[in-house]
Amino acid sequence: MGKIIAIANQKGGVGKTTTAMNLAASLAVLEFKTLVIDADPQANTTSGVGHDPKSIENSIYECMVEEANVRESIIATEIPNLDLIPSHIDLVGAEVEMINLESREEKMKQVADQVKDDYDFIIIDCSPSLGLITINALTAADSVIIPVQCEYFALEGLGKLLNTIKIIQTRLNPKLAIEGILLTMYDVRLRLSNQVVEEVRVHFKNMVFETIIPRNVKLSEAPSYGLPAIAFDATSKGAVAYLNLANEIAEKNGIAKVAE
Numbered sequence: 001m002g003k004i005i006a007i008a009n010q011k012g013g014v015g016k017t018t019t020a021m022n023l024a025a026s027l028a029v030l031e032f033k034t035l036v037i038d039a040d041p042q043a044n045t046t047s048g049v050g051h052d053p054k055s056i057e058n059s060i061y062e063c064m065v066e067e068a069n070v071r072e073s074i075i076a077t078e079i080p081n082l083d084l085i086p087s088h089i090d091l092v093g094a095e096v097e098m099i100n101l102e103s104r105e106e107k108m109k110q111v112a113d114q115v116k117d118d119y120d121f122i123i124i125d126c127s128p129s130l131g132l133i134t135i136n137a138l139t140a141a142d143s144v145i146i147p148v149q150c151e152y153f154a155l156e157g158l159g160k161l162l163n164t165i166k167i168i169q170t171r172l173n174p175k176l177a178i179e180g181i182l183l184t185m186y187d188v189r190l191r192l193s194n195q196v197v198e199e200v201r202v203h204f205k206n207m208v209f210e211t212i213i214p215r216n217v218k219l220s221e222a223p224s225y226g227l228p229a230i231a232f233d234a235t236s237k238g239a240v241a242y243l244n245l246a247n248e249i250a251e252k253n254g255i256a257k258v259a260e
């Protein structure tokens with residue numbers, strides 16, 4: 001049965017989408033069957049793994065709101081073992097349309113649960129908000145990864161996010177765990193970057209992943225080619241970091257691949 005991991009932080013530009021697509025691709029390269037669900041109307045994960053959001057048939061929107069067939073909505077990517085449920089700008093309207101639906105917080109869970117057995121990992125990229133779609137993602141998830149940018153105000157908003165997670169644990173999803181806090185866009189030359197790493201580690205201790213994602217231009221270039229970094233430049237620092245993260249997560253979950 002697959003593990004569902006949401007990538008969430010209501011702050012924009014902290015590396016959620018970069019983490020979703022590159023972690024998913026790295027898990028796939030490690031031969032874990034992986035599904036990435038794009039739950040952001042901006043659809044950057046969708047285009048980042050090579051699909052044009054304008055020309056897709058069904059998105060997570062149709063699956064959640066119109067009960068489209070989930071298996072038929074899944075599309076393959078060029079990376080072996082990596083599938084996608086795409087997003088579409090229509091998802092913007094979903095929050096309003098869902099207001100009157102019964103169990104409106106559980107629509108994504110109903111979608112993910114249908115295909116959970118087909119995958120080792122399901123990674124959900126969230127939008128920069130704590131709205132209903134993100135609540136759906138956290139209700140569907142077994143755990144959450146919180147990317148934190150090694151920048152000014154890194155911890156800003158984190159209290160609110162952790163509080164939201166607590167409320168969801170109490171009311172909607174008692175099994176929701178924190179997989180880890182992920183430090184992103186680290187620049188070894190900047191004192192500030194090092195200060196943030198130290199501050200976050202002091203504050204959150206072993207909740208923080210050992211792997212730190214460096215600022216690396218290949219991570220920002222690869223999406224314009226519709227590729228995760230590992231398929232664009234597998235030896236780049238960014239690609240290697242996300243592969244390390246995938247290994248760390250596999251190990252933490254007791255399913256690391258043993259080299260033969």
Ligand code: ADP
Nearest residue numbers: 012013014015016017018185214215216219220
């Ligand atoms: P979010 O999904 O949280 O809004 P993104 O993953 O889209 O954040 O990242 C914001 C911007 O920063 C994007 O242009 C992305 O390409 C870039 N970016 C993210 N992580 C890195 C990194 N480690 N190194 C360089 N650029 C990055």
Ligand code: MG
Nearest residue numbers: 016017040044
């Ligand atoms: Mg994003």
